[in-house]
Amino acid sequence: MVRARISDVAVAAGVSVTTVSLVLNDVESRISEETRNRVREAAATVGYAPSAVARGLRQQRMRTVGIISDQIATTPYAGRMLAGAQDVARDNGKLVILVDTGGMADIEQDAIRALASQQVDATIYAAMWHRVVEVPDGLPADTVFLDCRPRTPGFRSVVPDDRAGGVAATRELIAAGHRRIAFIDTELSPQRPIAADLRHAGYVEALSDAGIVPDAALHVHGEITAGGGRAATERLLDLPVEVRPTGLFCFNDRMAAGAYIAVHRRGLRIPQDISIIGYDDQQLVAAEQDPPLTTVALPHYAMGRWAMEVALGVRATAFSGALPRPGTREPEHGGDTSASGEEDANHQMECPVIRRDSVGPPPAQVAKPNRRRTSQHTERPPSAAPDR
Amino acid sequence: MVRARISDVAVAAGVSVTTVSLVLNDVESRISEETRNRVREAAATVGYAPSAVARGLRQQRMRTVGIISDQIATTPYAGRMLAGAQDVARDNGKLVILVDTGGMADIEQDAIRALASQQVDATIYAAMWHRVVEVPDGLPADTVFLDCRPRTPGFRSVVPDDRAGGVAATRELIAAGHRRIAFIDTELSPQRPIAADLRHAGYVEALSDAGIVPDAALHVHGEITAGGGRAATERLLDLPVEVRPTGLFCFNDRMAAGAYIAVHRRGLRIPQDISIIGYDDQQLVAAEQDPPLTTVALPHYAMGRWAMEVALGVRATAFSGALPRPGTREPEHGGDTSASGEEDANHQMECPVIRRDSVGPPPAQVAKPNRRRTSQHTERPPSAAPDR
DNA sequence: CTGAAAGCGCTAACAA
DNA sequence: TTGTTAGCGCTTTCAG
Numbered sequence: 001m002v003r004a005r006i007s008d009v010a011v012a013a014g015v016s017v018t019t020v021s022l023v024l025n026d027v028e029s030r031i032s033e034e035t036r037n038r039v040r041e042a043a044a045t046v047g048y049a050p051s052a053v054a055r056g057l058r059q060q061r062m063r064t065v066g067i068i069s070d071q072i073a074t075t076p077y078a079g080r081m082l083a084g085a086q087d088v089a090r091d092n093g094k095l096v097i098l099v100d101t102g103g104m105a106d107i108e109q110d111a112i113r114a115l116a117s118q119q120v121d122a123t124i125y126a127a128m129w130h131r132v133v134e135v136p137d138g139l140p141a142d143t144v145f146l147d148c149r150p151r152t153p154g155f156r157s158v159v160p161d162d163r164a165g166g167v168a169a170t171r172e173l174i175a176a177g178h179r180r181i182a183f184i185d186t187e188l189s190p191q192r193p194i195a196a197d198l199r200h201a202g203y204v205e206a207l208s209d210a211g212i213v214p215d216a217a218l219h220v221h222g223e224i225t226a227g228g229g230r231a232a233t234e235r236l237l238d239l240p241v242e243v244r245p246t247g248l249f250c251f252n253d254r255m256a257a258g259a260y261i262a263v264h265r266r267g268l269r270i271p272q273d274i275s276i277i278g279y280d281d282q283q284l285v286a287a288e289q290d291p292p293l294t295t296v297a298l299p300h301y302a303m304g305r306w307a308m309e310v311a312l313g314v315r316a317t318a319f320s321g322a323l324p325r326p327g328t329r330e331p332e333h334g335g336d337t338s339a340s341g342e343e344d345a346n347h348q349m350e351c352p353v354i355r356r357d358s359v360g361p362p363p364a365q366v367a368k369p370n371r372r373r374t375s376q377h378t379e380r381p382p383s384a385a386p387d388r
Numbered sequence: 389m390v391r392a393r394i395s396d397v398a399v400a401a402g403v404s405v406t407t408v409s410l411v412l413n414d415v416e417s418r419i420s421e422e423t424r425n426r427v428r429e430a431a432a433t434v435g436y437a438p439s440a441v442a443r444g445l446r447q448q449r450m451r452t453v454g455i456i457s458d459q460i461a462t463t464p465y466a467g468r469m470l471a472g473a474q475d476v477a478r479d480n481g482k483l484v485i486l487v488d489t490g491g492m493a494d495i496e497q498d499a500i501r502a503l504a505s506q507q508v509d510a511t512i513y514a515a516m517w518h519r520v521v522e523v524p525d526g527l528p529a530d531t532v533f534l535d536c537r538p539r540t541p542g543f544r545s546v547v548p549d550d551r552a553g554g555v556a557a558t559r560e561l562i563a564a565g566h567r568r569i570a571f572i573d574t575e576l577s578p579q580r581p582i583a584a585d586l587r588h589a590g591y592v593e594a595l596s597d598a599g600i601v602p603d604a605a606l607h608v609h610g611e612i613t614a615g616g617g618r619a620a621t622e623r624l625l626d627l628p629v630e631v632r633p634t635g636l637f638c639f640n641d642r643m644a645a646g647a648y649i650a651v652h653r654r655g656l657r658i659p660q661d662i663s664i665i666g667y668d669d670q671q672l673v674a675a676e677q678d679p680p681l682t683t684v685a686l687p688h689y690a691m692g693r694w695a696m697e698v699a700l701g702v703r704a705t706a707f708s709g710a711l712p713r714p715g716t717r718e719p720e721h722g723g724d725t726s727a728s729g730e731e732d733a734n735h736q737m738e739c740p741v742i743r744r745d746s747v748g749p750p751p752a753q754v755a756k757p758n759r760r761r762t763s764q765h766t767e768r769p770p771s772a773a774p775d776r
Numbered sequence: 777c778t779g780a781a782a783g784c785g786c787t788a789a790c791a792a
Numbered sequence: 793t794t795g796t797t798a799g800c801g802c803t804t805t806c807a808g
Contacts (some may be wrong), residue, residue, distance in 0.1 A: 076464030
């Protein structure tokens with residue numbers, strides 16, 4: 001069976017192709033209702049499916065968007081990012097062409113050429129974990145970066161606000177009453193994720209805000225695995241009891257899972273003896289720890305949506321006006337309907353705390369009694385010097 | 389800057405568009421080497437990028453393949469399937485258009501229409517976990533089903549061989565010396581995954597082959613979560629010691645993680661006191677258990693490859709000849725180069741056992757001494773009562 | 777060895 | 793209210 005063309009419908013309906021085109025695309029209502037029905041029936045009976053290719057060639061707009069990603073496979077939460085982008089694309093009548101480059105530069109170049117060839121309406125460059133990326137040659141100027149920040153400025157991008165997340169995680173522990181809070185960090189290798197620095201900065205900021213001076217002994221490092229988290233935690237638990245942390249902020253859930261193992265091996269309980277907070281809210285690991293892990297969620301779905309909304313021009317950003325994006329408006333969708341107004345072109349998305357059961361108050365016997373507790377009322381730590 | 393067309397290249401090179409087309413597509417070498425170079429230079433200087441859309445319209449072949457999937461986001465290992473498909477597509481010069489339907493029938497219909505409209509060369513219908521699916525109306529007859537089996541026959545499909553995987557898992561335990569082996573199954577709900585029945589069938593088969601009669605008390609059920617696995621395991625551990633299982637085959641790694649918790653809570657050790665084997669080889673959970681979990685891997689990457697190879701016709705199957713797939717051969721790739729020959733159209737892919745540290749020999753004291761053990765020397769535990 | 781020209785299926789300017 | 797027709801950019805047949 002061969003594809004029916006628009007002319008077949010025209011013949012079947014006894015009208016011209018123009019009429020068919022007008023009717024099927026709901027352009028103006030200058031065609032009589034009767035003709036419209038006749039055309040629609042004819043289209044149905046001949047089994048007409050319009051060719052997006054021919055339409056695309058004529059209109060120079062394919063209604064597709066390309067997503068170039070390194071490593072779709074390696075990270076389990078990458079899917080949520082794609083889902084967010086996908087959903088927005090669908091709501092705007094676009095199809096997604098996905099290319100996984102495996103991080104290889106030559107494949108990346110092929111992908112860029114192929115997408116240009118396909119005349120995609122927009123391009124998203126996605127990384128599967130928050131990092132700084134080199135902008136590949138030939139990438140369209142209006143490309144939106146998802147979960148990564150381009151080294152070259154002038155592009156729109158969205159990344160998680162890892163610093164604020166680090167603040168939130170640390171505050172969660174502080175609010176529960178902890179003062180000795182450790183940060184279980186990744187190693188200081190050159191490929192260290194920038195999220196590590198940001199989360200650590202947030203940790204320091206939150207401590208300082210609470211008048212707690214960060215203790216270098218409580219900043220430990222390990223591989224980004226459960227094993228790494230476990231080893232680092234063991235070192236922390238070896239500390240003398242009066243300096244040993246009562247709260248652990250782990251770089252991610254994977255390391256937190258290792259911390260659980262170390263803590264349980266010592267016969268300590270979570271959160272009665274020690275509180276733990278993770279990061280990532282990784283599905284199938286955070287919620288299924290014993291007890292369920294309190295953590296900070298990475299807003300993958302929301303970031304995917306943001307990137308696609310910006311790429312399609314349904315959400316304005318600081319660069320939107322400056323960028324050459326002609327003919328992208330969808331007449332039938334009424335243009336910019338997002339009331340969100342203009343946002344920063346480099347967006348940082350909030351990482352919400354997911355409260356489960358691994359954070360509680362610190363054990364009573366560890367809370368060092370405050371020596372000069374004369375008329376001390378509010379949270380004023382003895383260690384905080386009034387001035388320097 | 390406006391796209392350069394082929395005519396721009398022709399003008400720049402001082403030749404006709406025909407020549408440019410011939411040169412750039414490496415068609416016959418009837419063009420002189422000198423002209424070829426001139427054309428290539430001209431193309432480079434004007435920054436020519438051919439339009440896949442115009443080419444597609446002319447050739448009626450877009451070199452794209454559509455993948456329709458329910459739920460790309462929900463399962464963490466789905467990515468590997470897409471990666472497999474993606475890699476094969478790339479090696480064959482195809483681009484992947486991915487549509488996530490979220491399992492909604494109306495969106496699915498839109499997706500099918502949209503892909504037909506895009507004139508994709510092939511279509512893959514993927515589920516994110518092994519199940520039987522209804523074939524949606526309008527799906528092309530040559531669609532390949534990935535990780536699911538269509539209810540209507542006549543389509544090509546690939547799924548994991550869960551029965552053989554169940555056999556392999558159970559044999560792993562039997563080979564280590566276990567005789568009392570439990571199967572921690574999912575619940576018997578109507579939406580029960582077919583993998584559960586298959587793995588259980590494999591379990592029964594392996595036991596029978598080893599001359600062990602399956603004990604109904606050792607077939608327990610729970611939710612497909614760590615909590616479900618934990619509860620089921622606790623029931624098993626409550627059994628009198630002489631009937632209590634020494635080996636646990638869990639429906640999946642998630643439930644196995646729950647089994648770990650239950651076992652550790654009882655103060656038992658893995659694998660010294662009890663051996664555990666999972667299923668799925670779920671990244672970031674199986675390998676990071678303490679001890680690392682022995683499990684059966686789901687061959688997602690290989691299934692993704694298989695589906696794409698079959699969809700593109702680079703791998704033959706039983707239905708290949710019968711199906712109407714005209715004009716799909718790639719002249720430049722020399723057609724069918726896969727030496728694998730004709731395969732069954734409904735392929736079952738092997739699930740390999742991943743050996744880690746959660747399976748060992750059963751504890752000696754539990755091994756009921758064989759009554760007629762006349763000349764037995766090794767491993768005779770003193771605590772074992774000669775008879776009951 | 778190279779070029780002219782038809783046409784893939786559709787939209788949209790212009791005519792009627 | 794409807795129809796004619798010129799392309800969109802490319803490949804490919806057929807002539808030179």
